[in-house]
Amino acid sequence: xxxxxxxxxxxxxxxxxxxxxxxxxxxxxxxxxxxxxxxxxxxxxxxxxxxxxxxxxxxxxxxxxxxxxxxxxxxxxxxxxxxxxxxxxxxxxxxxxxxxxxxxxxxxxxxxxxxxxxxxxxxxxxxxxxxxxxxxxxxxxxxxxxxxxxxxxxxxxxxxxxxxxxxxxxxxxxxxxxxxxx
Amino acid sequence: xxxxxxxxxxxxxxxxxxxxxxxxxxxxxxxxxxxxxxxxxxxxxxxxxxxxxxxxxxxxxxxxxxxxxxxxxxxxxxxxxxxxxxxxxxxxxxxxxxxxxxxxxxxxxxxxxxxxxxxxxxxxxxxxxxxxxxxxxxxxxxxxxxxxxxxxxxxxxxxxxxxxxxxxxxxxxxxxxxxxxxxxxxxxxxxxxxxxxxxxxxxxxxxxxxxxxxxxxxxxxxxxxxxxxxxxxxxxxxxxxxxxxxxxxxxxxxxxxxxxxxxxxxxxxxxxxxxxxxxxxxxxxxxxxxxxxxxxxxxxxxxxxxxxxxxxxxxxxxxxxxxxxxxxxxxxxxxxxxxxxxxxxxxxxxxxxxxxxxxxxxxxxxxxxxxxxxxxxxxxxxxxxxxxxxxxxxxxxxxxxxxxxxxxxxx
Amino acid sequence: xxxxxxxxxxxxxxxxxxxxxxxxxxxxxxxxxxxxxxxxxxxxxxxxxxxxxxxxxxxxxxxxxxxxxxxxxxxxxxxxxxxxxxxxxxxxxxxxxxxxxxxxxxxxxxxxxxxxxxxxxxxxxxxxxxxxxxxxxxxxxxxxxxxxxxxxxxxxxxxxxxxxxxxxxxxxxx
Numbered sequence: 001x002x003x004x005x006x007x008x009x010x011x012x013x014x015x016x017x018x019x020x021x022x023x024x025x026x027x028x029x030x031x032x033x034x035x036x037x038x039x040x041x042x043x044x045x046x047x048x049x050x051x052x053x054x055x056x057x058x059x060x061x062x063x064x065x066x067x068x069x070x071x072x073x074x075x076x077x078x079x080x081x082x083x084x085x086x087x088x089x090x091x092x093x094x095x096x097x098x099x100x101x102x103x104x105x106x107x108x109x110x111x112x113x114x115x116x117x118x119x120x121x122x123x124x125x126x127x128x129x130x131x132x133x134x135x136x137x138x139x140x141x142x143x144x145x146x147x148x149x150x151x152x153x154x155x156x157x158x159x160x161x162x163x164x165x166x167x168x169x170x171x172x173x174x175x176x177x178x179x180x181x182x
Numbered sequence: 183x184x185x186x187x188x189x190x191x192x193x194x195x196x197x198x199x200x201x202x203x204x205x206x207x208x209x210x211x212x213x214x215x216x217x218x219x220x221x222x223x224x225x226x227x228x229x230x231x232x233x234x235x236x237x238x239x240x241x242x243x244x245x246x247x248x249x250x251x252x253x254x255x256x257x258x259x260x261x262x263x264x265x266x267x268x269x270x271x272x273x274x275x276x277x278x279x280x281x282x283x284x285x286x287x288x289x290x291x292x293x294x295x296x297x298x299x300x301x302x303x304x305x306x307x308x309x310x311x312x313x314x315x316x317x318x319x320x321x322x323x324x325x326x327x328x329x330x331x332x333x334x335x336x337x338x339x340x341x342x343x344x345x346x347x348x349x350x351x352x353x354x355x356x357x358x359x360x361x362x363x364x365x366x367x368x369x370x371x372x373x374x375x376x377x378x379x380x381x382x383x384x385x386x387x388x389x390x391x392x393x394x395x396x397x398x399x400x401x402x403x404x405x406x407x408x409x410x411x412x413x414x415x416x417x418x419x420x421x422x423x424x425x426x427x428x429x430x431x432x433x434x435x436x437x438x439x440x441x442x443x444x445x446x447x448x449x450x451x452x453x454x455x456x457x458x459x460x461x462x463x464x465x466x467x468x469x470x471x472x473x474x475x476x477x478x479x480x481x482x483x484x485x486x487x488x489x490x491x492x493x494x495x496x497x498x499x500x501x502x503x504x505x506x507x508x509x510x511x512x513x514x515x516x517x518x519x520x521x522x523x524x525x526x527x528x529x530x531x532x533x534x535x536x537x538x539x540x541x542x543x544x545x546x547x548x549x550x551x552x553x554x555x556x557x558x559x560x561x562x563x564x565x566x567x568x569x570x571x572x573x574x575x576x577x578x579x580x581x582x583x584x585x586x587x588x589x590x591x592x593x
Numbered sequence: 594x595x596x597x598x599x600x601x602x603x604x605x606x607x608x609x610x611x612x613x614x615x616x617x618x619x620x621x622x623x624x625x626x627x628x629x630x631x632x633x634x635x636x637x638x639x640x641x642x643x644x645x646x647x648x649x650x651x652x653x654x655x656x657x658x659x660x661x662x663x664x665x666x667x668x669x670x671x672x673x674x675x676x677x678x679x680x681x682x683x684x685x686x687x688x689x690x691x692x693x694x695x696x697x698x699x700x701x702x703x704x705x706x707x708x709x710x711x712x713x714x715x716x717x718x719x720x721x722x723x724x725x726x727x728x729x730x731x732x733x734x735x736x737x738x739x740x741x742x743x744x745x746x747x748x749x750x751x752x753x754x755x756x757x758x759x760x761x762x763x764x765x766x767x
Contacts, residue, residue, distance in 0.1 A: 252735060540666060
């Protein structure tokens, strides 16, 4: 990475390195800000919803991670928490909600039914939401204990922190192809 | 959201009557969509509104249909228990107990006494959890967030005790055909009594916050009213039916397990509105508490499962030590319990009403058919009828108080 | 206790009700002919000695290989007299048409829609017979024994995951 020719005296700066330094600073700052206020869209369907209620309540407090605000509008949320089983009838709705969310957005598959279909390997259930939308963190468990959920949330926070964030994102609008890639 | 304004000569030319029909005013068709905070789980309500009044409502369900019946036809009888857990997931052991009783009725076996008491204990603990969840959700959706936090804290205390007994907080998979899976650990009864005391405190706090609360009473009294005859005709059971005035409780009408040895009352309401159904839940929590305490005094040490190796896994020393134990274990795990051919309908009083299992067996190790009568099903089907002519804001407490649990309604 | 019900039924509808028997655990059951089920249910609800007022639990069973193939089962209960009865209606595959009991009990509505959705049994005089749990684009009736367990019909294109083994489990099951 850094060779001898790149160790330069402080007065002569190179443009890439200077922008690199600021970009990294901004990215770390934005990462810190975004990870500590993840507004969730709780896409609650089934039994994991009960553990979700426990996670949001006083004992296993999700508010200490800054993530206690559930916004039931996809435009206002940045973390889509898919809690519970998604079946073939619900999959188009999940896709629509995901597409309506604004960047940056992250998806957490809460529970084993959202991660891989669970033990419902039958005509009605989508075998994991990653067949339909891209997923960042998978939290297994049927249902996962609230401590497990908080562990998954911390994993997501680490990912958000280490991601590269830009102040202004000039990428074209990413149309989600069938196949679920960013 | 679509504005369906019946203007004559509108977008499409309909028949001539549309030209001469009176203007329908401002009607709006709103979709309370499948992913909605107040539609517990996932139900889609396509509502036709005139102002704030609901003219017509169509319920679209099936967004949580997980193929319970078909999945269960392909696994052994013992493997059905986790599937039943996830039906009414707020009170999962009650589904386990219902299914186990149905299979035992078909096999003509009877669990030992201690197993019956333990089944009643976990059922009532889960009944309290179910009612707490309902009351918390009702408070939350009507704006009382504190009630939600108190209720979930009380539920967490009970989940701790259930995790010590069953191994899991929520979906316990505790009951087996012929008994229960494991015995109560040392000191569990005393700890549960302490947890129950704490739950009683929190429940009294919730009661004090809601029962005489002006806003709560305004939102729930008089809304979602169902008359007694309508409730029976629509197939209501459980607290919703008793809230409308019909004193039908399976625990008293056809006592099962040890309910005939326990002294408890069943509350019956008079108005059939949301407030009465809420009061039902609070009072039933008191009765469940009393049932639990009586069970703890009446419970004797004993077997937790029948000693018949055709239905119950043999204890491990026998599995490793004797050839019969090994064979029995192998057969039970690989092929499942051989339930005699026939059909049976068995019903218990779940937290929400009469939970019925219609089982058909072909004599093999797998169910031929498991039909589930979900207690919440008739109540959900009746919501469009109850809501005709009511305000949109009344839909929320009604949906809460009928306790529609997606897992059981959509199987 | 419900034997009197069955005996009265057989006496009153001799050509519709046949083969009464006592099921496991003391349930009182009888078979009813397909064309007479609405008459029988109407009588069971209206007659004061019967008074089966609670809307029944209606389900269907697919006995693949037997003729007639399907069976619709009605589990009735009376809150007034606290007795139960079970009626079974055999429905052949060639004539999947049963009279609806929705005019008798309003609560039978969704149960019959479920039987239609899952088994394909049509109910005459039903106010709104359409699919209940499955979506309209779904082809087939899932709970029939010849419908495959894993016969998914996805509504949105799904990414194929090739590295997971989805074949039969150990012992040749599934």
